[in-house]
Amino acid sequence: xxxxxxxxxxxxxxxxxxxxxxxxxxxxxxxxxxxxxxxxxxxxxxxxxxxxxxxxxxxxxxxxxxxxxxxxxxxxxxxxxxxxxxxxxxxxxxxxxxxxxxxxxxxxxxxxxxxxxxx
Amino acid sequence: xxxxxxxxxxxxxxxxxxxxxxxxxxxxxxxxxxxxxxxxxxxxxxxxxxxxxxxxxxxxxxxxxxxxxxxxxxxxxxxxxxxxxxxxxxxxxxxxxxxxxxxxxxxxx
Numbered sequence: 007x008x009x010x011x012x013x014x015x016x017x018x019x020x021x022x023x024x025x026x027x028x029x030x031x032x033x034x035x036x037x038x039x040x041x042x043x044x045x046x047x048x049x050x051x052x053x054x055x056x057x058x059x060x061x062x063x064x065x066x067x068x069x070x071x072x073x074x075x076x077x078x079x080x081x082x083x084x085x086x087x088x089x090x091x092x093x094x095x096x097x098x099x100x101x102x103x104x105x106x107x108x109x110x111x112x113x114x115x116x117x118x119x120x121x122x123x124x125x
Numbered sequence: 126x127x128x129x130x131x132x133x134x135x136x137x138x139x140x141x142x143x144x145x146x147x148x149x150x151x152x153x154x155x156x157x158x159x160x161x162x163x164x165x166x167x168x169x170x171x172x173x174x175x176x177x178x179x180x181x182x183x184x185x186x187x188x189x190x191x192x193x194x195x196x197x198x199x200x201x202x203x204x205x206x207x208x209x210x211x212x213x214x215x216x217x218x219x220x221x222x223x224x225x226x227x228x229x230x231x232x233x234x
Binding site for chain 1: 170
């Protein structure tokens with residue numbers, strides 16, 4: 007059973023960089039899936055941030071594209087998110103998820119990690 | 126910018142039927158948008174219900190069904206149960222990206 011676990015700082019200063027890692031266990035990150043980041047501000051809906059294939063190909067949300075980098079570390083079986091120039095509007099629960107390429111399904115999710123942007 | 130719109134809230138009686146819809150700002154939805162539906166309960170990660178418009182994910186009860194109704198995607202719950210009370214999100218694949226709808230809060234009462 008594939009499991010995903012997010013990790014990273016829970017507090018980031020305004021104008022700083024948010025960095026999170028998602029560790030994948032029980033399966034290979036080099037399988038035929040996309041690996042995605044989704045966030046949810048408190049009391050609000052889901053927002054797709056972007057995703058990466060093990061080849062390194064990425065797709066990003068156009069509204070965040072200028073500030074986002076998603077990368078993959080195959081040797082560590084993990085992928086990462088970097089979001090630059092953060093503001094309070096970036097405060098959210100951040101989820102990592104597996105997207106099965108054959109069905110476009112977000113079928114496995116991490117538990118989510120709360121990141122607060124504040125000084 | 127692509128916007129996906131859902132009803133903010135709906136209610137259904139136990140045992141009743143309810144249809145949630147998902148609309149695309151730029152036109153009609155079709156099966157080519159790889160539409161998915163997700164259920165989220167408080168404090169939990171979303172759970173996949175429907176993929177590619179009308180296919181049920183593994184373990185999902187058959188009271189959940191997906192379809193296209195006119196220009197919108199739809200999720201129908203037939204014979205609603207108390208534990209179907211949750212937030213429901215659709216997601217569409219468009220221009221090499223994914224857009225979630227704003228979500229529908231479903232109350233079972």
